[in-house]
Structure formats: structure tokens, C-alpha cells
Amino acid sequence: MNSIEKEYLSKLLKSYSKDKGATIARHALNETDIYSASYSKDLVKEMDFNFSLNVKTLPVTNQKASGRCWIFAATNVLREDIAKRCNIANFELSQSYIAFYDKLEKINLTLEILIELIDKDYDDRTLQFILQSGIGDGGQWDMFVNVVKKYGVCPKNVYPETFTSSNTRYINSLINAELRKFASESRKVKKESGMEGVKKLKESYLSRFYKALVSCYGLPPEKFEFEYTDAKGKYHLEKGFTPIKFFEKYVGDSLDNYVSIINAPTKDKPFGKSYTIKYLGNVVGGKPVKHLNLPIERLKELVLSQLKDDRIVWFGSDVAAYRNVNLGAWDDTAYDFKSILDLDYKMDKGDSLDFRASSMNHAMCITGVNLKKGVPTKWKIENSWGESGANKGYYLMSASWFDQYTYQAVVDKKYLTKEELDAYNASPIELKPWDPMGSLAD
Secondary structure, three states, X not given: OOOOOHXXXXXXXXXXXOOHHHHHHHHHOOOOOHHHHHEOOOOOOXXXXXXXXXXXXXXXXXXXXXXXXXXXXXXXXXXXXXXXXXXXXOOOEOHHHHHHHHHHHHHHHHHHHHHHOOOXXXXXXXXXXXXXXXXXXXXXXXXXXXXXXXXXXXXXXXXOXXXXXXXXXXXXXXXXXXXXXXXXXXXXXXXHHHHHHHHHHHHHHHHHHHHHHHHHHOOOOOOEEEEEEOOOOOEEEEEEEOHHHHHHHHOOOHHHHEEEEEOOOOOOOOOOOEEEEOOOOOOOOOOOOEEEEOOHHHHHHHHHHHHHOOOOEEEEEOOOOOEEOOOOEEOOOOEOHHHHHOOOOOOOHHHHHXXXXXXXXXXXXXXXXXXXXXXXXXXXXXOOEOOOXXXXXXXXXXXXXXXXXXXXXXXXXXXXXXHHHHHHHOOOEEEOOOOHHHOOEX
């Protein structure tokens, strides 16, 4: 390895001092953040909030200080159907109810994985990945399906938010510390009492985790009434619901029609094949997280097909890239980091996945698109960050940003060709636990 020599630094400083553009940038950045200084209206196009295809949707929701975007986006898909069926102007399903059982199931899965890896060296890469990752709020569409098919759903007023459900940092930290303690303790117990002792230890941990979750999230509802007033002012009261019965009546088997499609243009993931990720999930024995990899143009076609049928689309993307909070927009053409700092992190999409420059980290819903001669120029987004942002919590993304930073969408399987559906239904190729397509939306 070569160290940095003082003579080299002196040469760089002299060169910098002669660079008038760098001096102007330094002066500007004394009082301005990099993103604001790099924003260029010269490059911005199609930033107005008008869309030729615009699905009418309910007001945005708010996940607050939690990583439950995937749950919020998924319940937003379901609530649109329920609201139309009941003619309700505003309605939410309880995201907290789903998050409670997702947490419990993730804990159980992680305990089982740690038991499976109990004989591995402590520095085994897979074990270290599980311990370092721990559990959080994030998830995937198939994980949502697993939880609601097992535990059902309920209206938000039946199982409302608590401080912890909306502010999950501390409970997540405590859970992961306890899971790491189990990983250590279970190895000692195995030496003394064998696997039977480990199983009893797991039961004691799971019992304490359940108690902690109920204390933080509240008692899970067993029975409830569905009470609402429709858009015409008529009062309705439906009695005798459990979360499962509510799910069966208002959701039914509709979730079985959805499939996850991704765009991961990397050499190890040929298009037209399905993939799963080892150890990714929540419910033991549940549906594995599964994706069909397709070219970006085909992914867009499928998203458009669903929008044209007046149905919104759950999707996952990298929201850390080129975001303008004030304008409520994601647009990679709006920032010129090259001119102000001589830095530009744009990469080939496949390379950005392989070299960890980008990955899916947030789920939202696509609710509209602007088409010119059939080609998308921008997309309308329903986020779950509340109404205080631009456009009352609705955002837009440019066409080029969609192509580069959208990695996943969930669409009705009826839009797929027979070949695509066969590929999705085929036995998936299993990817390693740390594959970038195993990232979670939060």
C-alpha cells in the first residue's frame, strides 16, 4: 500500500488554488448544503405535477419514525379495494397489527436460524451476517402476504398506533441485543443439555419476546366490530369479526394473484428466471420471498397495464438517490454534482447493485403516470411520510430515475405472458443471504 506523501498534498493544494470553479464551490458550500448547491433548474424537465393517467386514491398515510413502508404501501393497495367496496372517503388498515406479528415471526425465524447455525464458528460469514443484520422493521411483499394470510387484518381504529409502533428504534435495538445473547447462550446450553435444552431455551426467549411486544404494541384484538360512515353519510355497523374473518371477507384470495417482478441487470441473474434469497422471510414455513427478473422495459409495461386498469402498484426503489424533499421529486437529471465537486456517482445499474452503490430500500405505490406518445415521462407516487411534504405527501419520479433506481414492482399475474408465469412458478434459483436483491424496504 502507498501512503499519502506531503509533497503530493502540496501539489494538489497548488492545483486547487488555481481552480476558480473550486473556489466558487467552496464559498457557496460555506452556507449551503451540497444538494441545494448542486440543484440545477437548467436540467429539470417535466417537474409539474400533472399526469395523463391518474388513479384516484385516498389521502396518504404516515409511517412516522419506523421502517414499515412495505406494510403501509401494501395496506394502501388493499384499502383502496375496501374503500371502494364500502364507499368510504378515508380508511386505513392497522399497520401496527401487521407489524406486531411480523416482528414476532421474524424473531422466531431468527431463533430457528441461529439454532441451525449453532455448530458454525462464531466468525462464519453466514452467522455473522445474521447476527449483524438482526431484525428490523423492513420487509418484502411476500412477507406481508405471509403475515396477513396467517393472522388476518383489521381496521386501524381496532388496533391503533402506540409510541413504540411509530418509533421503533429502541425496541429493535433491544430485540437484536437479546437475539445475540441467545446465539451465545444457546451454544453453552447445547454443551450441557443438548438440543432439547436449546429448544427449551428458545421457548423461554420467545415467551419473553412476546410479552415485550404486547407491552409495546398493545393486546392483539380477538373480536371487533367494523363501524364506518360511507360517503353518502350512511352509518354502518358489522359485528362478529376476527382479524381472519375480516381478511376473508374484504381481502379474500386476491393476494394470490400478485407476483413480484424485479429488474436486476447483473450477470449472475439472467432475465426470465425466478429467484429467492436464503434465510430471507418472516413466517417459518410460509411463502418464500420470490422474484421474477425482467428487463426494465418489460417491468414498465406490466406496471402500465395495471395502472390502466385503475389499480395502483406496490413498488420498491432506492429513495436515497437524487431526492428533492421540497419539490417532492426523485430526479437524477436535477443534480449536477460533477460541476460543483467534480464527483458523480452514476453507474451502470448492474454495477451499482454488484458494488453496493445502490439497492432497493423503500416501498411506495405508483398511482399515476404521464404518457407522451405512449412513453412515460414521469410517474406519480403515493408515499407514507404524511401530508406535510410537497403535494400533500404525493411525489413524482422522472422517467430516467425510474429506469435507474426502481428495482421491484408487484403486479397481477394476469398481465404476465404464459412464458413469464411459467418462469415465475418454476423452482427459484437461491441467492446468498447477502445478495443485494435480498434488501428490505423500510
